[in-house]
Amino acid sequence: MNELNDTPQGARSDSGANDPSSEINLPGGTEIPLPGREPEVIPVPPPQPLPAAPVQPQIGSASASGQAYYPPMMQPQTNAWAIISIVASILSWVGLFGLGGIVGMIAGWHARNEIKKSNGAQTGDSLALVGIILGGVNVALACIGILCMFGLFGFGIFAAIMDSGGR
Numbered sequence: 001m002n003e004l005n006d007t008p009q010g011a012r013s014d015s016g017a018n019d020p021s022s023e024i025n026l027p028g029g030t031e032i033p034l035p036g037r038e039p040e041v042i043p044v045p046p047p048q049p050l051p052a053a054p055v056q057p058q059i060g061s062a063s064a065s066g067q068a069y070y071p072p073m074m075q076p077q078t079n080a081w082a083i084i085s086i087v088a089s090i091l092s093w094v095g096l097f098g099l100g101g102i103v104g105m106i107a108g109w110h111a112r113n114e115i116k117k118s119n120g121a122q123t124g125d126s127l128a129l130v131g132i133i134l135g136g137v138n139v140a141l142a143c144i145g146i147l148c149m150f151g152l153f154g155f156g157i158f159a160a161i162m163d164s165g166g167r
Contacts, residue, residue: 003053074121081111082124085131092135098142 075160085108111128 027113064109065126072111076121076123079118079122079124080117081107082127082131085111085135086127088136089131089134092138097145098139101135101138101142104131108132108135 085104087104088096088100088107089104090100092098092104108128108131111131112125115122115125115128
């Protein structure tokens with residue numbers, strides 16, 4: 001109880017129409033109605049309408065500035081098969097003799113077909129072409145090397161037979 005005006009401590013004592021003991025004031029300005037009392041109704045303003053969404057101009061139509069509107073172009077992407085082709089062909093020269101060249105040639109041919117069918121959406125035709133060339137040269141040299149190895153092996157056997165038969 002407040003000693004000055006006999007009202008409960010924290011209760012509103014300056015309200016005009018309401019009973020002074022109808023609400024309890026909490027720190028921060030929060031008011032709690034006491035049981036059996038009707039709380040004050042505070043009107044809520046109606047929600048504001050949302051602003052209208054901007055209108056997307058039609059493709060090729062003139063804008064307010066007089067220039068035609070065109071949507072931004074997508075960047076063409078490099079074909080994955082073209083990248084595989086060039087990587088496999090380079091690896092064929094480092095240690096995957098023959099096998100890497102075959103993979104590089106097949107991937108290059110596949111990449112060039114996909115790039116032609118994409119109508120400009122994919123790039124990498126030159127990568128695929130280099131992959132085919134490097135892979136083809138590597139396979140050709142690997143075949144020549146295998147033939148030479150068999151030739152030397154065969155010549156060694158022939159020489160051994162001839163050497164043993166002559167004594």
